[in-house]
Amino acid sequence: MKGTHANLSKDFITGSDKTDWHNNALWFLRAKRDIQRDTIEDWEKLRSTAAAIKDHTLSRLPEYLQTFEENAVKNGMQVHWAWDDKELREITAKILKDNNARSVVKSKSMLTEECGLNPYLEQEGFEVVDTDLGERIVQLRKEHPSHIVVPAIHLKKEEVSDTFHEKMNTEKGNASPDYLASVAREALRKDFMKADAAITGVNFGVAEAGAVVVCTNEGNADMGVHSKKTVIHCMGMEKLVPGYDELAVFTRLLARSATGQPVTVFTSHYRKPRPETTEHIIIVNNKRTDIFADPEFRQAMRCIRCGACMNTCPVYRRSGGHSYHHTVPGPIGSVLAPFYGKEKNKDLPFASTLCGSCNNVCPVKIDLAGLLYRWRQKLTDETSSDMSKKIGMEVGSKILKSRKKYDLAGSVFRWVPKGLLQSGLNPWNVHLPDGRKGRVFPEVPKESFRQWYKKNQEDS
Amino acid sequence: MDSKERILSSLKNVVGEPLPRPEINLQYKTEALTEIFIGVAEASGTEVFLATGDTVAETIETWSKGGNIQSSVPALQKKYPLVFDEQVPFEKDKMPGIFVTEASFGVAENAALWLTDHELSSRLLAFIPERIIVLLKADTLVPTMHEAYENIGAEPPFGFGLFMAGASKTADIEQTLVKGAQGAKELAVILY
Amino acid sequence: MTVGLFVPCYIDQLYPKVGKDTLEILEKTGCNVVFLQDPLCCGQPMANSGYEKMTSGFEKPFLKALPEVDYLVTPSASCSYHLSHHLLKPLVSAEELAKVKELTEFLHDVAGIDKLKASFPHKVGLHLSCHGLRGLDLGTPSELKVPYYSKIEKVLSAVEGLDLVVPPKADECCGFGGSFAVFESAVSVKMGSDKMCGMAEAEVEYVAATDMSCLMHLEGVFRAGDSPMRVMHIAELLNSEE
Ligand code: SF4
Numbered sequence: 041m042k043g044t045h046a047n048l049s050k051d052f053i054t055g056s057d058k059t060d061w062h063n064n065a066l067w068f069l070r071a072k073r074d075i076q077r078d079t080i081e082d083w084e085k086l087r088s089t090a091a092a093i094k095d096h097t098l099s100r101l102p103e104y105l106q107t108f109e110e111n112a113v114k115n116g117m118q119v120h121w122a123w124d125d126k127e128l129r130e131i132t133a134k135i136l137k138d139n140n141a142r143s144v145v146k147s148k149s150m151l152t153e154e155c156g157l158n159p160y161l162e163q164e165g166f167e168v169v170d171t172d173l174g175e176r177i178v179q180l181r182k183e184h185p186s187h188i189v190v191p192a193i194h195l196k197k198e199e200v201s202d203t204f205h206e207k208m209n210t211e212k213g214n215a216s217p218d219y220l221a222s223v224a225r226e227a228l229r230k231d232f233m234k235a236d237a238a239i240t241g242v243n244f245g246v247a248e249a250g251a252v253v254v255c256t257n258e259g260n261a262d263m264g265v266h267s268k269k270t271v272i273h274c275m276g277m278e279k280l281v282p283g284y285d286e287l288a289v290f291t292r293l294l295a296r297s298a299t300g301q302p303v304t305v306f307t308s309h310y311r312k313p314r315p316e317t318t319e320h321i322i323i324v325n326n327k328r329t330d331i332f333a334d335p336e337f338r339q340a341m342r343c344i345r346c347g348a349c350m351n352t353c354p355v356y357r358r359s360g361g362h363s364y365h366h367t368v369p370g371p372i373g374s375v376l377a378p379f380y381g382k383e384k385n386k387d388l389p390f391a392s393t394l395c396g397s398c399n400n401v402c403p404v405k406i407d408l409a410g411l412l413y414r415w416r417q418k419l420t421d422e423t424s425s426d427m428s429k430k431i432g433m434e435v436g437s438k439i440l441k442s443r444k445k446y447d448l449a450g451s452v453f454r455w456v457p458k459g460l461l462q463s464g465l466n467p468w469n470v471h472l473p474d475g476r477k478g479r480v481f482p483e484v485p486k487e488s489f490r491q492w493y494k495k496n497q498e499d500s
Numbered sequence: 501m502d503s504k505e506r507i508l509s510s511l512k513n514v515v516g517e518p519l520p521r522p523e524i525n526l527q528y529k530t531e532a533l534t535e536i537f538i539g540v541a542e543a544s545g546t547e548v549f550l551a552t553g554d555t556v557a558e559t560i561e562t563w564s565k566g567g568n569i570q571s572s573v574p575a576l577q578k579k580y581p582l583v584f585d586e587q588v589p590f591e592k593d594k595m596p597g598i599f600v601t602e603a604s605f606g607v608a609e610n611a612a613l614w615l616t617d618h619e620l621s622s623r624l625l626a627f628i629p630e631r632i633i634v635l636l637k638a639d640t641l642v643p644t645m646h647e648a649y650e651n652i653g654a655e656p657p658f659g660f661g662l663f664m665a666g667a668s669k670t671a672d673i674e675q676t677l678v679k680g681a682q683g684a685k686e687l688a689v690i691l692y
Numbered sequence: 693m694t695v696g697l698f699v700p701c702y703i704d705q706l707y708p709k710v711g712k713d714t715l716e717i718l719e720k721t722g723c724n725v726v727f728l729q730d731p732l733c734c735g736q737p738m739a740n741s742g743y744e745k746m747t748s749g750f751e752k753p754f755l756k757a758l759p760e761v762d763y764l765v766t767p768s769a770s771c772s773y774h775l776s777h778h779l780l781k782p783l784v785s786a787e788e789l790a791k792v793k794e795l796t797e798f799l800h801d802v803a804g805i806d807k808l809k810a811s812f813p814h815k816v817g818l819h820l821s822c823h824g825l826r827g828l829d830l831g832t833p834s835e836l837k838v839p840y841y842s843k844i845e846k847v848l849s850a851v852e853g854l855d856l857v858v859p860p861k862a863d864e865c866c867g868f869g870g871s872f873a874v875f876e877s878a879v880s881v882k883m884g885s886d887k888m889c890g891m892a893e894a895e896v897e898y899v900a901a902t903d904m905s906c907l908m909h910l911e912g913v914f915r916a917g918d919s920p921m922r923v924m925h926i927a928e929l930l931n932s933e934e
Contacts, residue, residue, distance in 0.1 A: 420743055
């Protein structure tokens, strides 16, 4: 298979010089997160409180969704419900058409990414501009975000410079981030002025207040929301918290976990539309009811999309977000992806060493490694299998179940010529692209522990 | 069945026993709030000035070095009238170069300032000017977001509410911090 | 106190010395050690590859041994973790399950290190294997805000002359990960070679860990990269007299 994580990550590691730099850039976020963690006395309790709040909210999700809708409507918002990605796309397009909007400024939303909103709107003749700088960069390059918080983290500034030169006519070769960001700022200002409508994602929905909360560092969501007459917020239905008291817990955790900031620069609470403005909230399911229905996996719906599990993941850091070939990459992405296609995403739960670092940084304490382990069991059952792996495992398990077979296999193993064990036929041995060896097989000792024990201990 | 019913009924079929709403009971520092606030604000690039009621205007003048100042603070509106017009938000002549507002309270742990329609008068004013000055009474500081949201719950409901914790910034190009990504390039807080 | 010693398959076949050292250490602490002949493998290689169900039957020799011993000790944190968190968990009481101990854990929590006399006057870098650290709580993982402790360091204080170094990122995964090492070999080897660089920067002669599986991978990467560093299991350190 071509597009598997194993192959794509190999390309990233051996086909580019980015892996160390990418690794360090993300580790920098993890290190900043650790510093923020240390500023909070009760950090671990804050995490367990957050997990308990999410579990509580999920256990009463139908009621909270209704409370949220009622309150939002009272505040003057219009609430829509989308069963799946298709319905989200259609509702959005309809709102835009009904309000004669042709162009849209959009702030970051992994949900709309997941639902393929941009390509659909473009195909329907709308103009869509992503206004988060990182998202704008990947949009101009016709790529997808490689990280849910820092979408262009797979790119070096020289690549951004080339893209901007080509699309926005910036100075060739000028890769100063200050310069590039200032050009983008000017260009986006024009887009903000020109657009007819604004679309945002949602970080939190506050049921008792009927408000949606959006967190950004650039302020781009607000630039659109407060200047357009048609505003749409797209919210995954797991984003709810009961009230302000609970919201406090999450605004303390989100940015600290995500980028190691004490809070995002802007935490915007939208409750009532401005006069003469229509403001819409679309509550989106898109398979969340499937995740919800599975008692083992329901905890994955606690996720607040902070990205901490990606930043800490030793595999993600070295393999790049695109190697996960799913909208959300990294540990949580690999937990969610099979819900969106078991066959095509069956490799992802295996793209992990199950080291458990993600569990420990996750602000809502999702047992990510445990869920990946569960998926592995399910996927080998429910999808087509890699025959060589399966047969290997079958033979192995038969040998390891019987002492006779095991002893026999052990002696045969000792007969295998050293040359063969050290050759490329042994998948343990890895060659690097430059021909050097990457990993070799250990020297096989003359006797096993059991053989030694038999000789030396049993008689004594 | 429409999608709302479909979603709710699929959830209801599998939801199980409701879990209790957890108590939120956390420990943190409740003293030295001004020091904490200043430390955090400065670390995120916000300039903080200490003033008294009488020296606020002077501090505004010194920091802004002239320029087109507009304010939503009633006491300052005579001096710095607000000519911004929401109907033509991107009109250069109407846009303040420097916008002065007052937060209803601040949060020590993250240097966030709470601003609503009431303080801003126009929502976009928190985002569109190049430079922003926020006045903050030192005795309104609360330790953490927990007290902050308690305050918010006790105030009359807002239409738009914002925690602002610095100037607009991005690190989307190679993790290099750039100030003034889209909104204000500089933020100053005058604590009095 | 009767201790059942479980020597997992790969240690048995590839690193018999670790088995011997473990046996001797346990005997030094004064335990009556019974080598458990029948359990061959905890089932982790299959289970982590998604074939948990192929390991049904693996539990039998463990279930037989447990009632006959006070503790079941193994020099492998990941096997111990798999036994206590997967293979045996649904089958035995919490009390019986608590008998399953990784070697360091056993020495720290139960037997104590007073009777151990070891010396190893070398600079040794500690690799904090994931399953021991995050799975069995042998120490503080760098992600958590909990008071610092390390059972491994405490136990290793029994080794005279040991210059133990815990380098930065000591608890970053080495990249082994069972069949991950083979099926995701590019990332796996990259992780191993990064670990090698970190240890080399710390200028250590040896790299030690609670898991021979991590060390087998690291040894393979070290040797391929012509690194002079060598690997050593915790048991080997605790049983050396240099
Ligand atoms: S799984 Fe946890 S760490 Fe990962 S993005 Fe979600 S909330 Fe953050």
